[in-house]
Amino acid sequence: MTMTSDGRAGDGRNRRRDAALGGSRAALRMRDGDSGSVMAENKNGAAGLPPAAAVAPLPEHLSRCLRAMYDDVLDEPVPDRFRQLLEELDRQQGAADAAD
């Protein structure tokens, strides 16, 4: 787990922000955005809609699925092939530098 901490710097902050957005304001936005199909949006016309600035967050359940899916892989140990690859790249680099 400690392996991943650097790779996810700022993660916690963003998730807290997401959580904050998950409140009533987010629910209001979601209602706006979800008021219907693409057809319905077209009917209402783009003029009445706010610019793309307002991004509705994913519903909480989907958001959790998305993070869980990502975190499943994130929490796996680094396969040996990648440690070996980095060592090999380093060794080749060292040999190339020595040859210069």
Place this chain on the structure above:
Amino acid sequence: MQPTEKTKQDLLKAIPSLRAFAMSLTGNPDRADDLVQEALIRAWANLGSFTEGTNMVAWLYTILRNAFYSEYRKRSREVEDVDGRAAAAQAMPPSQLDHMNMCDFRAALMTLPADQREALVLVGAAGMSYEEAAEICGCALGTIKSRINRARTRLAQILAVETGSDFSADPEWQAVLEQPVSTARAG
């Protein structure tokens, strides 16, 4: 020039993030790890273009994504990639969440166009800001936002249509699914 020890450590530490991102792009564990390998090799060769002190994971995501799209274009010329989608449903072991829901979610996610999927994953799971995601994907901030909007609308549609009966017993889901319609009428 030999990279510093710190750079090498940072590369190693970034691998779990790279694998998670690659998995969400390819939907296939073997292809994901091949993609990570390709990205690491490219990154190593281009370490000179990395600015010390900036976000190395974001820099690596950019490289990995470029590698993905160059391979993706190659593959799509060869053969329609159906194995990636099929594998998505069973690619990873479920964690704390209900098995059925996670499989449905993965399968639904993999049906999204790659540009929408990557935007959603970068911001929704990888903890990138919209600005960082825009930089990684090489597009405007507004483009990222609209891709995420389209992705979430599409996901909600797919999961509502295909798995409505599975979720209907779950009060939380029922609320999510019903809320937009009922409130739109009320408002």
